[in-house]
Amino acid sequence: MAPSLLHPPSQLSPAAALQLSQQAPAVLQSSPSTVSASPLSALFSASESPELWTKYENLLLSCLRTGDERAAHQCLERLVARFGDDNERVMAFKGLLKEADAANNGQLELVLKEYDQILSDNDTNIPITKRRIALLRSLGRVSDAASSLVRLLDFSPTDAEAWSELAEIYLTQGLYAQAIYALEEVLVLAPNAWNIHARLGEMQYMAATAPGAGTGAGPYRKYLAEALKRFARSIELCDDYLRGYYGLKLVTSKVLKDSAGSAKQNEADEFSLPDPATIERLNELATAKLSEIVRHAAARDPGWRGYDELEVTAARELLNKDASALPEVVR
Amino acid sequence: MTWISKTITVFGGLLLAHACYSAQEHSALQSLRAATSTLTSSSPTAAALPVDIAIETVVATLVILLGLVLGTRLLRPIQWRVWAGKIEREGEEGFVDNEGEVNKDYVGNPYRILETRPGFVDIRKQRREFAQWVKNGGSGGAGAQ
Known part of the structure; x- marks a missing residue:
């Protein structure tokens, strides 16, 4: 059974991710390239659905994973055309693309500086904060990532995803007591999560x-x-x-x-x-x-x-x- | 089980059609009789529907209902552990509608994102793993987190 484009693709197997990204040309072809946000044009053109944007996001992630940068850029262009350059979620996706395109650590440092720049303008930008933490962890600066994550959680303590990430970071460092504490916080926020x-x-x-x-x-x-x-x-x-x-x-x-x-x-x-x-x-x-x-x-x-x-x-x-x-x- | 429910529904439909046809014939006969009775001026019998036609209609409706109810899928579980177990045990297949398509609002385990964490995705690691998977001939190494 083909995986659905409506679910986040990060847990899929490589084969399923490949299958998804191969759908990219068909999906991009079949949906309109621009959807105007003005209510007047919405009267005359086909209406947009929230699923469309979910599809673009998931397609973007799958294509990046399988190395299909062209389709990924197309998806991003459409998201930017709809939501603008300064949408926080779109900014995170732009950063993600830059991370994927970066050829060496120097370019990644540049991306990191860019994140810092964005955060100095507006330090409540949570998607970018998360990207920055993920990039720090990916660069091997795990303790930096952990301290940034703790700061993020000071400021937004109901973010179960961030608590869960913190637990995994502590676990990789062998700090079991801290990892268990962080995961217990996740359970406070989502007490019915059987997998947690x-x-x-x-x-x-x-x-x-x-x-x-x-x-x-x-x-x-x-x-x-x-x-x-x-x-x-x-x-x-x-x-x-x-x-x-x-x-x-x-x-x-x-x-x-x-x-x-x-x-x-x-x-x-x-x-x-x-x-x-x-x-x-x-x-x-x-x-x-x-x-x-x-x-x-x-x-x-x-x-x-x-x-x-x-x-x-x-x-x-x-x-x-x-x-x-x-x-x-x-x- | 679908062919049983379909047969029962079709049978009920036939019964209902038959009852309608009988009622129509009966009323035609009644109006003919009424037209002739004005000439002979016999007792004005009420044009009530014979009871067997009424019974047939009711039975036909019940049979159709039975067929339709037999043909629907099971209701979704309302107990948390049963619902969660269904997701784990059956996956997508447990959540198809009557057309055989997976329900649109099916998301699998909704708490899975707490373990996959799309906000913190390490795209470079995923790309490396995918490249490795392709190099290995695209079969082994399904360890994607």
């Missing part, structure tokens, strides 16, 4: 299993307990959530393996783990659900085709690994 719950669980699992964390210590158990709860919450928000069950299985297996070695636990704080019998049952549930999902997805049953193939493969590998290690876990 799963992501937070993944981060807490990473924090627990990071080389420096050490086992048996307080934070280690706390992270594991919280990860367990996050994954359980993501499943509660979304039936048959492959990623949630995968994480649940991972965490419960880890906890069971640990408690097989040392039976001591139960510090009476709010992050204590549930009792081993419950964890055992959770593990069994996750295994059963995962194998059901893998079986259906492998058979391409109708109603089970929405899963990402890579995720299904990973789940199958986890199940196989678990099956081979089963005698030790069960005892």
Whole structure:
């Protein structure tokens, strides 16, 4: 099924992006090259729809990704013709094109200076601020990017996308506590986002299993307990959530393996783990659900085709690994 | 299941057409009888519709309704976890309308942009990855974030 041009294309596979950008000539041909903003001409010409501009934006992103600069410039021209040079969103797209066209780091520094110039005129231009942060990160100046992002969040604390970016930046730097804090802020803003719950669980699992964390210590158990709860919450928000069950299985297996070695636990704080019998049952549930999902997805049953193939493969590998290690876990 | 619903709807339509035709014939007969009865001056029988035609009309309407209801798609889930699970499990295929096209307002997981973050897209990295993918023969390396 062809991907729709109405959705942001950044998560698509390269093949899908190529497919989208190959639609560019047809889309550009079929829609009028200029749409006037004046109400008088709107009476006589075909009316514009919001979808058209979404399409142009997504087409622009796909074409840039696949290296079709000509079509990207055409899309940008149309956006500029409609919304003007000083529209903040359009300015961000112009910057994006310049970043893509830049041949070396010197030219990128020029683009960065341009962003700074724009921001010195109007420092509430959030799309350009985000572009500047993304460019800083892309140039490898990650700590600069993080501090700019913190300043942006001081000024606009309800921007869930920015909090999420901050969490990823902290994660790349290995600052687990800060990353988890930032992602919790995202959850405050979007409490029903099941993928963010799963992501937070993944981060807490990473924090627990990071080389420096050490086992048996307080934070280690706390992270594991919280990860367990996050994954359980993501499943509660979304039936048959492959990623949630995968994480649940991972965490419960880890906890069971640990408690097989040392039976001591139960510090009476709010992050204590549930009792081993419950964890055992959770593990069994996750295994059963995962194998059901893998079986259906492998058979391409109708109603089970929405899963990402890579995720299904990973789940199958986890199940196989678990099956081979089963005698030790069960005892 | 669509052919069952279509057959039932067509059958109901035939029944309804038959009932209409019967009613029309009945009224034609009545007016003829009324014209002749003025000559013979017999009792003025009321031109009420016979009850079997009325029943047929009602039954035909119900049958058509049944056929149409059987032919509609399932209603969308109203529970959050069921709806979210449908998105994850079925993807686009779970959200097609009667013409078999994906609904216009279908966006997949609406919280996905919190992980893909289009405002912070690193276009140079994406271009590098795409170039790498093309170099590898356009098959492997689907790891696009």
